[in-house]
Amino acid sequence: MDRSALDEIIVSGGYIGVNTGQAPEANQTLISSDTVEGAFDAASCIGCGACVASCKNGSASLFTAAKISHLAQLPQGKIEHHKRTNDMVNKMDELGFGACSNTGACEVECPQGISISHIAFMNKSFFK
Amino acid sequence: MYFSTDSKQIPKAKVPQGDLRDKWSNFKDQAKLISPNNRNKYHVIIVGTGLSGASAAASLAELGYNVSVFCFQDSPRRAHSVAAQGGVNAMKNYKNDGDSVHRMFYDTLKGGDFRAREANVYRLAECSASLIDQAVAQGVPFAREYSGYLSNRSFGGVQVSRTFYARGQTGQQLLLGAYQAMMRQVKAKKVTSYTRHEMLDLVLINGVAKGIIARNLDTGEITRHTANAVVLATGGFGKIYYLSTLAMGCNGSAIWRAHKKGAWTACPSWTQIHPTCLPQSGSYQSKLTLMSESLRNDGRIWVPLKKNEDRKAVDIPEEERDYYLERRYPSFGNLAPRDIASRAAKERIDAGHGVGSLKNAVYLDFKDALAKQGKAAIAKKYGNLFDMYEKITGINAYKEPMKISPAAHFSMGGLWVDYELSTNIPGLFSIGESNFSDHGANRLGANSLLQACVDGYYILPQTLPHYLAQSGKPETINSDDPAFLESELQVKQQLENFGKINGHKTVDYFHRELGKILYDKCGLTRTEKGLTLAIEAIKNLRDSFYKDLKIPMKTDGINEELEKAGRVADYLEIGELMCIDALSREESCGAHFRMEHQTNDGEAIRNDEEFNFISCWQKSDKAPVLIKEVLNFEFTKPTERSYK
Numbered sequence: 001m002d003r004s005a006l007d008e009i010i011v012s013g014g015y016i017g018v019n020t021g022q023a024p025e026a027n028q029t030l031i032s033s034d035t036v037e038g039a040f041d042a043a044s045c046i047g048c049g050a051c052v053a054s055c056k057n058g059s060a061s062l063f064t065a066a067k068i069s070h071l072a073q074l075p076q077g078k079i080e081h082h083k084r085t086n087d088m089v090n091k092m093d094e095l096g097f098g099a100c101s102n103t104g105a106c107e108v109e110c111p112q113g114i115s116i117s118h119i120a121f122m123n124k125s126f127f128k
Numbered sequence: 129m130y131f132s133t134d135s136k137q138i139p140k141a142k143v144p145q146g147d148l149r150d151k152w153s154n155f156k157d158q159a160k161l162i163s164p165n166n167r168n169k170y171h172v173i174i175v176g177t178g179l180s181g182a183s184a185a186a187s188l189a190e191l192g193y194n195v196s197v198f199c200f201q202d203s204p205r206r207a208h209s210v211a212a213q214g215g216v217n218a219m220k221n222y223k224n225d226g227d228s229v230h231r232m233f234y235d236t237l238k239g240g241d242f243r244a245r246e247a248n249v250y251r252l253a254e255c256s257a258s259l260i261d262q263a264v265a266q267g268v269p270f271a272r273e274y275s276g277y278l279s280n281r282s283f284g285g286v287q288v289s290r291t292f293y294a295r296g297q298t299g300q301q302l303l304l305g306a307y308q309a310m311m312r313q314v315k316a317k318k319v320t321s322y323t324r325h326e327m328l329d330l331v332l333i334n335g336v337a338k339g340i341i342a343r344n345l346d347t348g349e350i351t352r353h354t355a356n357a358v359v360l361a362t363g364g365f366g367k368i369y370y371l372s373t374l375a376m377g378c379n380g381s382a383i384w385r386a387h388k389k390g391a392w393t394a395c396p397s398w399t400q401i402h403p404t405c406l407p408q409s410g411s412y413q414s415k416l417t418l419m420s421e422s423l424r425n426d427g428r429i430w431v432p433l434k435k436n437e438d439r440k441a442v443d444i445p446e447e448e449r450d451y452y453l454e455r456r457y458p459s460f461g462n463l464a465p466r467d468i469a470s471r472a473a474k475e476r477i478d479a480g481h482g483v484g485s486l487k488n489a490v491y492l493d494f495k496d497a498l499a500k501q502g503k504a505a506i507a508k509k510y511g512n513l514f515d516m517y518e519k520i521t522g523i524n525a526y527k528e529p530m531k532i533s534p535a536a537h538f539s540m541g542g543l544w545v546d547y548e549l550s551t552n553i554p555g556l557f558s559i560g561e562s563n564f565s566d567h568g569a570n571r572l573g574a575n576s577l578l579q580a581c582v583d584g585y586y587i588l589p590q591t592l593p594h595y596l597a598q599s600g601k602p603e604t605i606n607s608d609d610p611a612f613l614e615s616e617l618q619v620k621q622q623l624e625n626f627g628k629i630n631g632h633k634t635v636d637y638f639h640r641e642l643g644k645i646l647y648d649k650c651g652l653t654r655t656e657k658g659l660t661l662a663i664e665a666i667k668n669l670r671d672s673f674y675k676d677l678k679i680p681m682k683t684d685g686i687n688e689e690l691e692k693a694g695r696v697a698d699y700l701e702i703g704e705l706m707c708i709d710a711l712s713r714e715e716s717c718g719a720h721f722r723m724e725h726q727t728n729d730g731e732a733i734r735n736d737e738e739f740n741f742i743s744c745w746q747k748s749d750k751a752p753v754l755i756k757e758v759l760n761f762e763f764t765k766p767t768e769r770s771y772k
Contacts, residue, residue: 003203004323010205011315015308016267020187020585023258023265027222030276040269040294043301047205070267077267 005095006047006063012091013084014067016077029075042070044112051106051114057098062106064092065122066114072125085125130663130708131751139392139744139757142546143247148763149229152251155547156590160597167192169602172592173340173355175327175382177204179299179577180560181361182306183584189313191589196353197310197319198342200326200377200691205307208363208378209580212299213513214420215283215291216263216577218256223280227288229253234764236575239285239465240540240568241718241734242766243395243742245759247547252566252575255582260292262585266305270294281425281509283573285465285771291574296420296512302577306584325351326691328619330358330386330556333611336599337555341615343623345691348684350620352612354605357555357592360386361584364539364561366399368699368706369651370643372536373405373418379695380702383543383562391551392744392755394544394564396702397710398719400537400571401652403469406520407489407533414636416535417520419492420513421573424462426497426506427530429453429469431490435480441491441529452476456729460771467570467719468771470534474652475730477533484531493529534652538576540567540719541709544744544757548591549583552744555599557592559583564742569718623683626693631676635692638673642666642696642703650707655723659711663704670700705745705752712754715739718769736766 043066051062068085071077077084100119107116144155162170170193174181177199185197201207221227232253237244260278264270270292271279280289294301313319322342328350329341339354365380366372387393404423405416430449437444452472454461464472473490476482483489498506503526507514514525523530543551543558545565550557560580567575596602606612649655649662673696679689716725716732717739725733741756 001202007203007205007311007321007323010308011311013315015312016265017312018262018265018309019190020183020262020309020589021258023261026220026261026264026270027277029264031272032276033272033274036269036272039267040301043267043269043304044295044297046210046300047203070269074267074269076265 001049003047003049005097006049006060008095009060009064009088009091010067013087016071017080031075035073039070039073042066042073042114042118045114046112048111050109050111052097054105054109055098056103056105057101059100060092060097061100061119061122062110062114062116064088065118068122068125069118082125082128085122089122089126129751131712131754133754134746135756137755139544139552139755140546141245141757142548143245144547148246148250151247152254159590159594162593162597164192166602168194170194170596171196171355172357172359173198173353174359174361175340176207176361176363176560176562177201177307177310178207178209178361178363178560179303179306179580180584181207181359182303182310183581184359184361184559184588185319186306186309186313187585187589188592189316189318191593192318195313195319196322196355198322198325198327198340200324200345202323204310204321204323205304207303208375209303209577210300211375211418212577213296213418214422215281215293215298215574216259216302216581217283217290217572217574218260218292218578219253219290220257220260222278223289225288227290231288232256232290235286236566236572237568237764238769239572240570241732241769242568242761243717243759244566244568245547246761246763248566251587252579252582255586256578259578259581259585263302263305266309268294268301268305281422282463284421284424284463284469285460285572291422293422296422296510299577302581306581327382328385328694329615330389331612331615332389332553333605333609335554337553338605339607339612341612341619343619346686348687350616352607352616354607356596356599356602357557359557359559359588359592360543360562361559362562364542365699365702366536366539368642368703369399369536369646370414370640371408371416371647373402373416376414379698381695381698383558384698384702386543386551386553386556388747389553390747391553391556392544392746393705394541394742394744395569395709396541396745397650397706398540398569400466400540400719401470401534402537403466403473403534404492404532405535407484407531408486417516418535418537419517419530419532421466423492423510423513426501426509427462427492427494428496429462429490429492431476431481431483437481437483441483441493450476450481457771464771465570465572471652471721473534489531489533491529492532494525495529498526536647536651538571540564540569540571544742548594549588550591550595555595557588559588569720622694623690626677626679626690627681627683629674629677631678633676633678635677635679635689635696638669638677639692639696639699641669642699645669646703646706650710653721653723654710656711659707662707663711666700666704666707673697673700708752709743709745712743713739732769734769
């Protein structure tokens, strides 16, 4: 299965810009358990592409939104959030993935149970 | 004789001078550097994009080197590190329970039964704390307390809580962190990623590693790739047992092809058989799903006292249950190290107390933990593991105990490396599970994620530039060099020859047969007689492989059978060396348990006088040659490894 387009979406900005060796002490920024668990729900995406395959528009919105939401929920990922969202959504469009029309098929098929609400969050951030 | 010994060659471990706690700093202080504006003149190949490969690629690229990464998966994020569940160890002492770098070092060294280099193990513990910082900065969602502080749990073989975890998907989350860091460097054009590419040979020019030959698994195209240094981060070869916790694609071919070019393989027979896996349920199964060791924090392991018990677990009263780990190892109990827990399970199963339809399992029971902590607390810690268990077996582990069984899991053995993670071939490095280094004869739980990350993020980015700086001006390597052409030709011929055999049996048949031999004779327990028989059996199986293999002929385009043929051909050679390695070591240590060397109550007897060394195997046209790296224990005194 060719999943390289999903890799390209990550390349466009699906990360936190930190080099090895720069990190501060891990407990310096406290993050509430609920926040981490919320981020984890999005982070548990395995990149299988079932969301794209099940979507009548061929949209990679659930995949992209899961990464955006994972990183945006954590304090260390907030700083780059808007640039990340713009870059990733634009990349998704550029690669020819369709738009989301809220059919919800992706959420049904997702083996990791990732919620479609992440897409709403992504769109809200993108249009801000 | 199945092997010969060369006592003249003494491996250079290159351990820096100084006190244990100063060695790594001393190395870094004295390491040769390359100035930032010269770094882009060097090119590094990394094979494998799991935790060690991806973290090394990201870190070297951040420094300014050009990196090419290769993986056979269709995305770097699908490397097998993704499957690791339980956690990653780190010395933070957040729990105030007496943890220290020295304690972690000693736990790991003792866990490995004093068959690892002190300095390497110390460095692993020393670098562990910064890994957690790094991972958190990348966005890895480690579990937190309600107060916002990071949470810990315990793993086998230790008496402190130093394991960090992200539900039961710690490997996946750490790998995503490393993968994302690497993809950031793809964007910066410092990393080029080759997916669906399998390395088929290492190329040496004048004895120095200068590149690889790879095959595109989609098109079948064979390509030559040059570099100033080659890093193998290709993971373990536990899949050699066929039935294992590893994915079908995991293989030992990259390190074995390097071995055939002269790299030493160290202690290949030291394989970790993980105690908590789902038992085999039929003969066509290839994967034994792992259930995280973390379950042993709250689950209690037992078998019925009565042989051939046919009552259901819940109907067996407390006084007719044998909590054998708690009985035999009261101070560590259910958290005894993996080798010990697996052997104890095998002992009970062999004695007729096994449970399940094939009588090949033991119970892992959460009854007491559920009663004490409540279902919600247990679900928060292990929810996804319980769900996974129910998905596969149909059993609700909140209501009745899980059935678990030992399965091949991790290769402690691998390519021999010195303190700088360099093999004996200049320019060839090996990191993560593919090397033999920090775990000795048995790896402690949650140390593999740690070792892979520490090798990739912290050690290789210091030691590889040190090598490049010493190797003179950056040279451009010509991929038309005769060494590359010859290598390419050999690879092509081997692939074509597999198709020409045109026999009657599939690759999987040979793989399964090999697995059976190894499980039986070179698995949890070994004997001289069994190993001798196994060596002969593997030789016969190999002969039959080259006479009776049948695979589709085509070498272009997708041909999974052809890929597997190459891997199994290598397994048939690795398996023989594993048996020779186990035969040559007449002692019991860690996962290597020779039945001839045990106490009356079934504990391992180590022989420090004769076997206090790492076995480095050199390829030879005749029998393999054993070279010994004697271990010097300057700062600790090897003791009997007791968990009682």
